[in-house]
Amino acid sequence: MTTTPRYVLRTARLPEVFARLAASPDGLALEDLASEFGTSVAELREDLLAFYTADIGGEWLLSRPEVLEFLGPDGDTEDPGTAEVVRLVAESPIDLGVEYVDAGELARVYAAAQALLEIEPDNGELAEALDVLARTMFGDAAPDAPGAAAAPGAGRSEHLPALRRAHGERRLVRIVYSRAWEPGVTEREIEPWRLVQTRRGWEVDAGPVDAAGRIRTYLLSNIRSVEVLDREFTLPGDVDHLLAVQRATTRVRVLLPQESRWVADFYAEQVSFVHDDEQDVVVDLDLLPPVEDRVGRLLLTAGPTATVLDPPSLDSAGVVLAEELLLHHTS
DSSP states (O other): OEEOOHHHHHHHTHHHHHHHHHTOTTOEEHHHHHHHTTSOHHHHHHHHHHHHHSEEETTTTEEOOOOEEEEOTTSOBOOTTTOSEEEESSSOHHHHTGGGSOHHHHHHHHHHHHHHHHHOTTOHHHHHHHHHHHHHHHGGGSOSSTTOSOOTTOOOOTTHHHHHHHHHHTEEEEEEEEOSSSSSEEEEEEEEEEEEEETTEEEEEEEOOOTTSOOEEEEGGGEEEEEEEEEEOOOOTTHHHHHHHHTOOEEEEEEEEGGGTHHHHHHOSEEEEEEEOSSEEEEEEEEOSSHHHHHHHHHHHHOTTOEEEESGGGGGHHHHHHHHHHHHHHO
């Protein structure tokens, strides 16, 4: 089974929604637009407003210019929360919208859309929208092939096709892997049970079950080589339970400086905002194991003012990891 997070699908469809609205100067009924993209009116409204109403911020505290109009059935402007029709102020959302989006936000849209294109390589409309986004971000330096540029977090992997085939045919795979949480490179034979697309890119949950009754997760970005073997494997009867346990998360509340809030998206499976001001942001993070290692890396990346608020026992994770790294690199 291959899993794509819901946030990827929602963000990735935005370029296509923009293109669809640009082709309809009189606007479209939200109900029709939502139906066309297989979502609800409430969800589509939320996505459009989230993208187009966020402040640009920065030194000048600018706000993004008006790009969308929300209208009632009579064509008059209406509250965006209840309006039935949406239309673009200009013919192209790129001219007045995407050009004003900060680079980090635009990169997240581009990365999610590109990740979806890996799953739907024949989606011509999405490829064309990606090409427009790439040229907006890179200008004349943008690649010629639609969707060819790699954006941060896009999660592309040359080994994905081979692992997909091995997963579908239930075949063992020999990999050479750079370990994520310990130093060194290892060679393993794995059973690819499930491919999952996360904020970090593609990952594979794989057997066999170890002595502790657990399976392992491998980042495709850390796999150096893949060899699909002729031998087949059989999924255990409790495979659903084992996969659920592997993806079970622990909630950790963290205070981060505003300039490092992006770190939460990278390390957590789910981010919930608790408090947000000009200096800091407090977030609840749902983290996969190894929790202490993830928290340690998050704290080191986010900087010295990042703090674990709950559970307090994890606030020293950054110091512990720093000491381990220091010993490793000086030994």
